[in-house]
Amino acid sequence: MKKIALSLSVVVLAGSLQSAPAADVAGKVTVKGTPPPEKVIAYDDTCSKLHPTVPKTRHWVVGRDNGLANVFVYISKGLEGKTFTPATTVVEFDQAGCNFNPYVFGVMVGQPVRIRNSDPIMHNIHGLPKADGNSEFNFAEPSQGDINDTKWVESIKKPEVMVKLKCDVHQWMFAYAGVQAHPYFAVTDADGKYKIANVPAGKYTLTAYHLKAHGAKPGETREITVGDSPVTVDFTVQVPAPQ
Amino acid sequence: MVGYWSCRLLNVSLIQARSVWLKRHAVLTAGATFILVCVGGLVTSHGAGMSVPDWPYSCGYNMFFFPVSKWVGGVFFEHTHRLAASLVGFLTAVLALWLFGWKSRVLLRWIGGVFMAAGAALAVLHPAHFAECALLIGIGAAGFAAGFYWPKCEPSPKWLRVLGLAAFAAVVAQGVLGGLRVTEMKDELGIFHAALAQLFFLLVCSIAMFQTDFWRSLPVAAETDRHHIRLWFTAATGLVLAQLIVGATMRHQHAGLAIPDFPAAYGRAWPDTSPDAIARYNENRLEVLAYNPITAAQVDLQMAHRILAMLVFAAVAFCAVRARRFLGAGHGLTRVSRAWFGLVAAQVLLGAATIWTGKSADVATAHVACGALCLAAGGLGSLTAFRLLGKPAAQARLAESMGPLQRDGQTA
Secondary structure, eight states: OHHHHHHHHHHHHHHHHHTOOEEEEEEEEEEESOOOOOOBOOOOHHHHHHOSSOOBOOSSOBOGGGBBOSOEEEEEESOTTOOOOOOOSOEEEEEETTEEESSEEEEETTOOEEEEEOSSSOEEEEEEOOSTTOOOEEEEEOSTTOEESSHHHHHOOSOEEEEEEEOSSSTTOEEEEEEESSSOEEEOOTTSEEEEEEEESEEEEEEEEOHHHHTTSOOEEEEEEEOSSOEEOOEEEEOOOOO | OHHHHHHHHHHHHTOOOOOHHHHHHHHHHHHHHHHHHHHHHHHHHTTOTTSSOSSSSBTTBOGGGOOGGGOOTHHHHHHHHHHHHHHHHHHHHHHHHHHTTTHHHHHHHHHHHHHHHHHHHHHHHOTTOHHHHHHHHHHHHHHHHHHHHSOOOOOOOHHHHHHHHHHHHHHHHHHHHHHHHHHTTOHHHHHHHHHHHHHHHHHHHHHHHHTSHHHHHSOSSOEEOTTOHHHHHHHHHHHHHHHHHHHHHHHTTOOSOSSOSSSSBTTBSSOOOSHHHHHHHHHHOOOSSOOOOOOHHHHHHHHHHHHHHHHHHHHHHHHHHHHHHHHOTTSHHHHHHHHHHHHHHHHHHHHHHHHHTTSOHHHHHHHHHHHHHHHHHHHHHHHHHHHHEEOHHHHHHHHHHHOHHHHTTOOO
């Protein structure tokens, strides 16, 4: 009897370790107010041939039902003291049509970022982090197909919201990366939707940050509790009042 | 001190023309430097300072063999700036050597020999660096050959040779500063680079002026400076230089227009620089180019630039009025001060236009170029004032103490 009870205990314990409670955190970020219209970028002749549509800035990309794209949503508190193995999935960062894609992306510290030049002309990639421990970098990719897999990981070693990247050859090219020490972050899609998968159970602060809406401020926050069922958290971002 | 330097300037008036070609070369060097300042201005105006990430190579190529097909976007401005700088460096080296007259012949042969030896050694040790080997050997051969055909003119007075060496040292320092700005990714070095560029331009303009018949025909200390014309010219030139340094600091923030309107500042006489206001400015600014966010310090810097502009305008106007009143409308210095005032007035308009056009690269660069001309006009005008005006008693005492050879302007 004692042996059966002991065996059952071991089985229950093994089961609980294998399926620690976790759930997805998802939602939508919507914009309140009327964003200013995007500005047309005056491409030079070479880049005009590479970009089929009229290029515009991407400060306020609003999709269906006022969904706001390019919002970096991440867990800002609640994971202190925990360490995470950097993801091995390669984040693709491309220069195509004389623009950076994606405009906003999320990446873990130590996660590889592949910086590619898909254009038949020269670009340079100039990273401008501000956090202590992160180093500025600048290198050229003169030819189509040039790839660099190492410069990002060598330079960005600390979390930072947001690291700016720009091209000094074509000054209208700039993008941003949200860097975190954990994998619980996402960037809203064209319709403002996001999903952070498999967040361990616990209490957290969830932050939504938009470059133009929040600037130097930390962003909108919500206190959330994650159990074993999905959590929905929506944010509303207010368009700043015009001067 | 003022009397001492006045007598140094006295010596210049007694120098016979060494060579009309030396004068032409000095003027050419000054003109090339002005073009270089304009090209450098275009680099910053287009935000292209870091578009070629390495130095002294250009994207791994020897800069003189960088393929033209890769001169795209900002690379076009940065790379032509490097080539123009190399040309100005060469012209300045020739100028410095020419001022040494026949003494440069031996020096050129030695330098040429060293370069050729270095090129040969590099070819043996690192044959892959063929382009560098060829350049070193080519430069060395040209220098060595020049040593046999170099003008046999008498060297210029020592102080003029020193100015030539100072110009050469400054252009080398400029090259290194520009290169380090790129390799170290330091905006602060860009500010020094911009400021030194303006001072270098003034220096080569001065050397060029000292070679001209205009300078030699000026009477020395013909009038007494009872109304402190020299002091006012110098002080106004100092203000122009300070303004150029503030302008360089602003431009190398790479933040675009910290204040987007003029003459108001965010719709007010004095802008709000509280944290909330700065956040609002950044939130409402839809930048098309990769500008840094605006900070309160940048707004304060632009206000300082505007105030200093008013002071410069007033100071130069005062110089023009004072010259006209005490020297007469037809006096050379009065004409110089009128031209200077015209340049400063144009500079104020260009500054306003830079803001009204949303910092158009061409207008901003014209503003930089006009600033260089303002400094040159003030500097050359001040030198002219020190030559024309003086205290005759003190001049005579110092000339007596310097001896006959130096009075005649011959080398000792």
